[in-house]
Amino acid sequence: MRRPAPTRPPAETDLAGALRAAQDGDPHGFATLWRGLQPAVLRYLRVVVGEPAEDVASETWLHVIRDLDRFHGDLGSFRGWLFRIARHRALDEKRRRASRPSPAPALDAAAPDAAAVAAEQAGTAWAVELISTLPADQAEAVMLRVVAGLDVATTAGILGKRPGAVRVATMRGLRRLAGKV
Amino acid sequence: MRLPRALLHAMRTRRIHRVGPTEAERMVAGDLPGPDLAALRKLLDAAAAPAAARELAGEKAAVAAFRAHRTRAARAARRPSRMRAGVVSVAAGLALLILGGTAVAARTGNLPADAQQHAHRLFSALGVPAPRTGPTPSPARPAPTSAPPPSPSVSVSPSLEVTLLGWCDSWSGSAGPAPLDREGRRRLASAAGGENGIPSFCSRLAGPHSGSAPPVTPSGRPSRSMSPSAPETGTRYATPPVRERASPGPAGSTPR
Numbered sequence: 001m002r003r004p005a006p007t008r009p010p011a012e013t014d015l016a017g018a019l020r021a022a023q024d025g026d027p028h029g030f031a032t033l034w035r036g037l038q039p040a041v042l043r044y045l046r047v048v049v050g051e052p053a054e055d056v057a058s059e060t061w062l063h064v065i066r067d068l069d070r071f072h073g074d075l076g077s078f079r080g081w082l083f084r085i086a087r088h089r090a091l092d093e094k095r096r097r098a099s100r101p102s103p104a105p106a107l108d109a110a111a112p113d114a115a116a117v118a119a120e121q122a123g124t125a126w127a128v129e130l131i132s133t134l135p136a137d138q139a140e141a142v143m144l145r146v147v148a149g150l151d152v153a154t155t156a157g158i159l160g161k162r163p164g165a166v167r168v169a170t171m172r173g174l175r176r177l178a179g180k181v
Numbered sequence: 182m183r184l185p186r187a188l189l190h191a192m193r194t195r196r197i198h199r200v201g202p203t204e205a206e207r208m209v210a211g212d213l214p215g216p217d218l219a220a221l222r223k224l225l226d227a228a229a230a231p232a233a234a235r236e237l238a239g240e241k242a243a244v245a246a247f248r249a250h251r252t253r254a255a256r257a258a259r260r261p262s263r264m265r266a267g268v269v270s271v272a273a274g275l276a277l278l279i280l281g282g283t284a285v286a287a288r289t290g291n292l293p294a295d296a297q298q299h300a301h302r303l304f305s306a307l308g309v310p311a312p313r314t315g316p317t318p319s320p321a322r323p324a325p326t327s328a329p330p331p332s333p334s335v336s337v338s339p340s341l342e343v344t345l346l347g348w349c350d351s352w353s354g355s356a357g358p359a360p361l362d363r364e365g366r367r368r369l370a371s372a373a374g375g376e377n378g379i380p381s382f383c384s385r386l387a388g389p390h391s392g393s394a395p396p397v398t399p400s401g402r403p404s405r406s407m408s409p410s411a412p413e414t415g416t417r418y419a420t421p422p423v424r425e426r427a428s429p430g431p432a433g434s435t436p437r
Contacts, residue, residue: 025251030243030247031243031244034240034244038237039232039236042236054362062246062347065246069254123227124227124233127224127225127227128228131224142225145209146209146228170206171201171202174200174205174225178218181223
């Protein structure tokens with residue numbers, strides 16, 4: 001099952017089917033689900049937790065894998081569940097880091113095809129970086145709604161806010177971003 | 182060319198104030214409410230752009246973790262049925278002992294007359310000649326409750342074990358070209374008690390479970406001739422293998 005890394009995101013219907021397949025234990029279904037949602041998880045975590053986003057994303061997926069048979073719901077609620085777990089894991093990681101001295105910075109940045117990677121990701125990395133300069137509540141609201149594609153109610157549930165507060169945070173975040181670009 | 186500061190300020194202010202509640206919601210929905218928000222549109226589109234190859238580099242490790250967990254979950258789901266089998270064995274053994282004891286007592290005529298009569302009726306109904314220490318070819322001795330559990334010697338929590346299995350896969354390269362990152366390697370080494378311990382640690386961890394072999398009865402235990410046909414496939418996903426940590430529940434539960 002060697003496939004070229006797709007850059008096209010799986011369609012929503014693909015993902016809904018993939019979710020059901022993954023719940024039935026199908027690794028291909030899980031792979032499709034992961035490919036469809038991992039980028040948004042990673043970008044969201046980069047805004048929330050910064051550098052260790054990839055590790056935290058892995059922990060998030062391990063949690064999902066572990067509890068997937070206890071999850072009941074459609075793709076929409078799965079997204080909400082996924083980002084809720086990601087946020088919890090990110091907050092755990094922040095607490096961990098706060099309680100121990102930070103290790104030496106990783107040197108992985110000097111990958112062989114760094115230039116290609118940089119060109120490929122420049123736009124996204126720049127955008128995510130810019131969003132991460134917003135106040136935390138605005139940054140999270142923008143990422144969850146724009147990048148993760150969650151609705152106001154789901155975002156509010158994840159952030160523990162009222163829907164109105166999420167709308168306001170999103171608007172303020174966008175207003176501030178408009179002033180930066 | 183330099184624009185007067187006041188003009189710059191006015192432009193900026195005007196642009197910023199164009200993002201009201203309506204514009205914000207339209208931007209979130211992917212619209213472009215006005216030409217002056219084109220730059221913001223571009224930013225948001227870039228943030229939500231399709232995946233870059235680099236972002237998908239961990240796919241193999243993730244799928245390997247998924248497979249490993251499914252294997253473990255299937256194994257864990259079998260455990261309760263084994264336990265049931267054990268209970269059945271113990272109960273059967275106990276019953277035989279009592280029955281045997283009664284039989285001995287009945288044979289030597291130590292039972293009260295009523296009980297003696299009762300015992301005879303009971304035994305003849307079973308087709309068992311009353312006096313014999315082992316009334317039937319014993320299908321099961323009392324279960325060896327002191328037998329060591331058939332678990333691997335590496336004792337780690339199941340969820341951690343899945344993580345470690347993923348790391349072991351990455352470490353050994355069996356999960357594909359994605360190598361184990363520094364942090365993962367460090368954690369794996371600390372779990373294995375040092376870098377040198379990783380190979381044996383990983384093989385111990387994977388060893389007893391490796392492959393998708395059918396359930397094997399651990400050697401040294403009596404065969405489960407009495408074990409009810411276990412509904413293994415039915416219970417496979419019914420029993421959550423781990424529940425040691427409070428997790429954010431499926432949709433609907435309140436966070437934190």
